[in-house]
Amino acid sequence: MTRMSGAMAILQSLMGHGVDTIFGLPGGQLDHFFDAMYKEGDKVRFIGTRHEQGAAYMAFGYARSTGRPSVYTVVPGPGLLNTTAAICTAYACNSPVMCLTGQIPSTSIGKGIGELHELPDQLATMKTLTKWAARIDHPAQAPALVAEAFAQMTNGRQRPVELEMAMDIMGMDSDVTAFAPYAPAPLLPDPDAILEAVKLIGKAKYPMIYVGGGALDASPQVQLLAEMLGAPVVSFRSGRGVVSDDHPLGFTLPAGHRIWPKVDLVIGIGSRMVEPLLHWGTDSNLKVLRIDTDPVEITRFHRPDVAILSDATLALAALLPVLDRTLGKPADRADEFAAVKASVLADIQKVQPQMSYLNVLREELPRDGIFCDEITQCGFTSWYGFPVYEPRQHINCSYQGTLGYGFATALGVKVAHPDKPVISIAGDGGFMFTMQELATAVQYNIGLKTIIFNSNSFTNVQRQQREWFGNRIIGSDLHNPDFVKMAESFGAAGYRAETPEELRAVIRRALAEPGPAIIEVPVPNTMATPWEFIMMPQNRGVTA
Incomplete structure (x- = not known):
């Protein structure tokens, strides 16, 4: 147990979770937090921006390109609202971004008396835009709530969160007990679902894999699956690069569209699958296997024949050894796929x-x-x-x-x-x-x-x-x-x-x-x- 301010308790908890860079703008409700960063200047780097939206977008870019949580800090009210386009973008991209903001004095919250930067209900506003939002009402709560914020950002479907603390609580000294950094709990696949997937894959004659952002950390496993099945891997925006575009099985969106009528099994990995399932069309000859961490997304607009609720890396780690033992040699479509890719490249x-x-x-x-x-x-x-x-x-x-x-x-x-x-x-x-x-x-x-x-x-x-x-x-x-x-x-x-x-x-x-x-x-x-x-x-x- 150590005596420190609310602001320092937040900063120490962030650093305990590996945060070494914070984007943002200073302001009255954040004075104590910026003073804490000054004191820890050798351990955390601050990048000051010229507009709050810039801070939030930079944090988004940091998270989007690394897969690691990032943090930005801005004043409440108008400062916070200036970042909401970036928060919505991080939400759409499943990026773990933390918005850390101040608040008006704790004794004024909810009273509508017109404090500087006051919103009618800032926390309620942020709960509509993020995966999770909370207020830290005492310095001693900071370690646990920061850990919960990281749990929300990184467990299951990664998305942005918001944490706030009133300016007087940031300056309050209290005894604070450190909280162990959150370690994401693995979402292991159901063994029965793996066996059902193996059966479905074994019957496929013309499989295709469709990847999104949920497959970014499973690139080697996806490529191994593709090569095992002889299946092209189609990506649109978020899944680009899961399998290299110069790999014979790496397909862009228009290439995937051209072979879609032939596909009898599509394996969606970490993708909403909007293009093929909503726009290109389905029929009774098409089977769908989906791997995703989000139970809502898996069945949002199409019920798959088999669903594996799991992290893509863990699901494929369970699936690949069984397939390796049971599958024969895939059909050789190298010439066909090369021709499709060449045709698309020429057309575009x-x-x-x-x-x-x-x-x-x-x-x-x-x-x-x-x-x-x-x-x-x-x-x-x-x-x-x-x-x-x-x-x-x-x-x-x-x-x-x-x-x-x-x-x-x-x-x-x-x-x-x-x-x-x-x-x-x-x-x-x-x-x-x-x-x-x-x-x-x-x-x-x-x-x-x-x-x-x-x-x-x-x-x-x-x-x-x-x-x-x-x-x-x-x-x-x-x-x-x-x-x-x-x-x-x-x-x-x-x-x-x-x-x-x-x-x-x-x-x-x-x-x-x-x-x-x-x-x-x-x-x-x-x-x-x-x-x-x-x-x-x-x-x-x-x-x-």
């Missing part, structure tokens, strides 16, 4: 100029580099047009579609991976959401390289206005600064590239330099639609 080249730029980026980004997308034309195209070789090398915002998330998120990725090259792409519209974080990048020497594809428009919106609304353009034309001069004014490197080959030369130069860089690439606002290879039509049976 018409998505221009996006593919020309993405081809250059893939060629110049080292194999261990990380690519961060944005809600922009090149970002959409990258979901199938940018080869990914390892898990967590393609950072995206999943179904949330959070315009403007990309730049600040990529800064968090680079903070987590200082020794790896990280490239962020953005449109001119999305970049402006968090452009002020370029100051953060310069201040902390975060060596992110960001490419802004500048069309002076919200291009996707403008395309829809042209095609769906008789060319009635409203709100989608944009006025922008000179991004090169803007970068230089912040103290970052600024470049402009007019063609893919010019971009190649600039990327090489930027990657060779240590600091942050902005590269502006002018593009037309009439780029080819990327959606033909994403929103693909039903091609069998019925849709849910």
Whole structure:
């Protein structure tokens, strides 16, 4: 038992769970917590941002690219609300992000007297946006509640949480007993479900594996399963890189769509499986096996023939030895699959100029580099047009579609991976959401390289206005600064590239330099639609 403040009790508990980096902004209700961080400055690194949303996105990028819990801290009320888009994004991406926020004085909570930064019911608000939220009402409670927060973030389906403490409780000294760090409990598969899965797999003639974010940590096991079955592994956004795109069985979404009518068993691993089961169609010839940690997700819109409620790694560890003993040699479809992949690769080249730029980026980004997308034309195209070789090398915002998330998120990725090259792409519209974080990048020497594809428009919106609304353009034309001069004014490197080959030369130069860089690439606002290879039509049976 040690005497310490509420703020120090929180910080010591966070460090006990392995936290060494915290993103955020200071403010009155957090003064004691920031003083605690100052005192422990040799053990925890603080990255101060220029806007609360930047702090939350950076924490999201840190968690998304590592799979480890991350923490950001902001003042309550408006500061907290400024981070909610990032929280929603972390929720969609199953990312373990902790929002640590202050509160008004404990004696005023719930009274509506108009304290600085007061919300009607902050805790209730956050419970609607996170997996779990709680208030620490006494310093002695901090170790247990921090441990519970980590349990909620990391057990089962990983998602964001919120912890708050009133400003006076943060400053209160009390005897505090340390609490053992939470260790995730393994979710072991039901042996009967494993046996049922073996039977189902044994009957399949044309299996396919469909992976999502829940398979990221099971990459070797998924590849072994794929090779054992001769089954292609299809990924969309969150599952990119579980099996490398240059592996013969690594399939992008459009490649998976082309073989879907032939598939008689789909094995979903850590995926919502929206595209095949909701959009491509199912019929009586299709069997479904799902592996997931979330019992609700497994049966949300389609009841599988066999469900294994388990962590993907543990489920496959149980499944693979049995299959190895019982399965024969799989059908040889190497030529067929190579032809499908080649056909898709040829077809998507018409998505221009996006593919020309993405081809250059893939060629110049080292194999261990990380690519961060944005809600922009090149970002959409990258979901199938940018080869990914390892898990967590393609950072995206999943179904949330959070315009403007990309730049600040990529800064968090680079903070987590200082020794790896990280490239962020953005449109001119999305970049402006968090452009002020370029100051953060310069201040902390975060060596992110960001490419802004500048069309002076919200291009996707403008395309829809042209095609769906008789060319009635409203709100989608944009006025922008000179991004090169803007970068230089912040103290970052600024470049402009007019063609893919010019971009190649600039990327090489930027990657060779240590600091942050902005590269502006002018593009037309009439780029080819990327959606033909994403929103693909039903091609069998019925849709849910």
